[in-house]
Amino acid sequence: MIQEYSTHREVGLSDEEALTMYEIMLQARRLDERMWLLNRAGKISFVVSCQGQEAAQAAAAMALDRDKDYLLPYYRDFGLVMAFGMTAKDLMLAAFAKQGDPNSESRQMPGHFGQKKNRIVTQSSPVTTQIPHAAGFGLAAKMKNKDFVTMVTFGEGSSNQGDFHEGMNFAGVHDLPVVFFCENNKYAISVPLSKQLACEHVADRAKGYGMPGVTVEGTRPFEVYQAVKEAVDRARAGKGPSLVEAMVARLTPHSSDDNDKLYRTVEEMDEEKQTEAVVAFANYLRTEGILTEEKEQAMEQRIREEVDAATDAAEAAEYPAVETLGQYVYEEEGN
Numbered sequence: 001m002i003q004e005y006s007t008h009r010e011v012g013l014s015d016e017e018a019l020t021m022y023e024i025m026l027q028a029r030r031l032d033e034r035m036w037l038l039n040r041a042g043k044i045s046f047v048v049s050c051q052g053q054e055a056a057q058a059a060a061a062m063a064l065d066r067d068k069d070y071l072l073p074y075y076r077d078f079g080l081v082m083a084f085g086m087t088a089k090d091l092m093l094a095a096f097a098k099q100g101d102p103n104s105e106s107r108q109m110p111g112h113f114g115q116k117k118n119r120i121v122t123q124s125s126p127v128t129t130q131i132p133h134a135a136g137f138g139l140a141a142k143m144k145n146k147d148f149v150t151m152v153t154f155g156e157g158s159s160n161q162g163d164f165h166e167g168m169n170f171a172g173v174h175d176l177p178v179v180f181f182c183e184n185n186k187y188a189i190s191v192p193l194s195k196q197l198a199c200e201h202v203a204d205r206a207k208g209y210g211m212p213g214v215t216v217e218g219t220r221p222f223e224v225y226q227a228v229k230e231a232v233d234r235a236r237a238g239k240g241p242s243l244v245e246a247m248v249a250r251l252t253p254h255s256s257d258d259n260d261k262l263y264r265t266v267e268e269m270d271e272e273k274q275t276e277a278v279v280a281f282a283n284y285l286r287t288e289g290i291l292t293e294e295k296e297q298a299m300e301q302r303i304r305e306e307v308d309a310a311t312d313a314a315e316a317a318e319y320p321a322v323e324t325l326g327q328y329v330y331e332e333e334g335n
Contacts, residue, residue: 005220005222005223005226006222007222007288008021008222008288010222011222011225011226011229013062013222013225015288015290017062018285018288018290019285019290019291019295020062021058021059021062021221021225021281022058022278022281022282022285022291023299023303024054024057024058024061024062024079024082024083025054025055025057025058025079025277025278025281026054026278026299026300026303027078027079027082027088027303027306028050028054028057028058028078028079028082029050029051029054029278030303030304030307031078031082031088031091031092031307031310032047032049032050032051032078033051034307034311035047035049035092035095035110036049036252036256038095038311039256043096043315044095044096044097044110045097046095046109046110046255046256046257047095047110047255047256048075048076048110048111048254048255048256049076049250049251049252049253049255049256050076050077050078050079051250051251051252052185052248052249052250052251052252052272052276052277053076053079053183053185053218053248053249053250054078054079054277054278055218055219055220055221055224055248055277055278055281056183056218056219056221056224056246056248056277057077057078057079057080057083057153057183058079058080058083058221059221059222059224059225059228060080060151060153060181060224060225060228060244060246061079061080061083061084062083062225063225063226063228063229063231063232064149064151064228064232065148065149065232066083066084066085068119068147068148069119069148069149069150069151069232070119070120070121070137070148070149070150070151071084071119071120071121071150071151071152071153072120072121072123072130072131072133072134072137072150072151072152072153073113073120073123073130073152073153074123074127074130074153074154074155074158074183075111075112075113075123076111076155076183077113077153078091080153081113081115081118081120084115084118084119084120085115085117085118085120086102086113086115086118086120087306087310088306088307088309088310089309089310089313089314090102090103090115091110091310092310092311092313092314093106093313093314093317094106094108094110094111094112095110095314096314096315096317097110097319098314098317098318098319098320099317099318099319099320099321100317102114102115103115103122104122104328105320105324105327105328106319106320107320107328107329108125109125112124112125121133121134121137127154127155127157127158127161128154128158128161128162128163128164129163130152130153130154131152131154131158131163131164131166131167131168131180132163132166132167132170133152133167134150134151134152134167134171134178134180135167135168135170135171135174135176135178137150137178138150138171138174138176138177138178138235138241139170139174139176141176141177142174142175142176142177147236148177149177149178149179149232149235149236150177150178150179151178151179151181151228151232152167152178152179152180152181153181153182153183154180154181154182154183155182155183155184155185155188156182156183156184156185156186156188156193156196156197156202156245157187157188157189157191157196158182159182159196159197159202159205160188160196160197165209167180168180168205168206168209168211168241168243169209171209171211171240171241172209172210172211172240172241173210175238175239175240175241176235176240176241177235177236177238177240177241178235178241179228179231179232179235179241179242179244180241180242180243180244181228181244181246182202182203182243182244182245182246183218183246183248184201184202184218184245184246184247184248185248185249185250186247186250187250187254187260187263187264189254189258190254190258190260190262190263192263201213201215201245202215202243202245203215203243203244203245205243206242206243209241209243210240211240211241211242211243212231212234212242212243213242213243213244213245214227214242214243214244214245215245215246215247216244216245216246216247217246217247218246218247218248218249218277219247219248219249219275219276219277219280220277221277221281224244224246227244227246228244230242231244248277249272249273249275249276249277250272251269251272251273251276282296
């Protein structure tokens with residue numbers, strides 16, 4: 001673990017930036033909560049949740065240059081993709097599988113992000129394929145002498161796949177400007193961390209690939225911000241990749257199709273909720289005098305209106321026409 005930072009000022013964040021970080025967290029949380037309600041009402045078929053990981057995602061996003069850096073997210077990254085420019089409507093269209101979904105034009109499961117204009121690289125369903133892709137983006141940046149950093153995210157379960165090791169090794173050998181960001185929620189669906197790793201932390205594996213690795217507490221956003229910023233600065237300076245592991249909570253089942261009561265105790269889940277990062281960060285901002293009652297009410301109302309409008313628009317949108325089924329799947333004549 002690295003140093004614990006007590007205030008946003010210690011890591012160079014302004015009051016306004018700290019407030020922006022909280023708004024990213026809250027946007028992701030409120031959208032996620034709405035999707036669960038829609039799923040339980042039978043209106044959308046599937047949810048894979050970000051709840052418990054928003055603080056780490058928002059902090060990591062703030063450490064990147066969102067005007068030029070590239071993001072290869074994994075399926076829980078509502079906070080990161082919204083920070084990079086995806087809207088609640090974009091994500092709702094995907095959840096409803098409606099026409100206009102920018103991720104895949106409704107040809108992929110929800111949570112499989114991709115949006116070229118915001119440099120969010122399309123994700124595949126098999127886990128961990130985004131890691132060697134990220135190494136490829138890093139190689140392109142180096143070969144073309146481009147000033148961008150690529151950040152790729154994944155769960156700790158992905159660190160046990162072959163693609164993780166191949167991508168990490170390639171990036172390490174070639175000193176590529178890539179930040180590997182592991183959101184370790186301690187469960188690969190139902191498999192606990194103790195049955196996934198022989199070492200203590202995913203970050204311990206970084207040494208084998210010639211890069212620094214650090215483990216931070218994901219419920220402490222300033223720690224995450226500082227660790228990711230150091231990794232980004234290192235990559236941008238041509239010093240190669242880094243692995244940052246954020247220990248986070250998974251406050252929901254793996255997905256809307258999972259029953260986590262079969263493998264987690266009530267006591268464990270209650271303990272996770274007591275250290276809930278979004279609530280804790282809001283309390284911190286109130287104590288600092290940054291999140292006033294007036295600002296908080298305005299933010300909640302703005303986000304609620306955005307989520308309501310996104311829900312209404314996605315529900316009213318048309319499904320893609322049956323005649324377009326082959327588009328974006330098979331090559332078309334003349335292309």
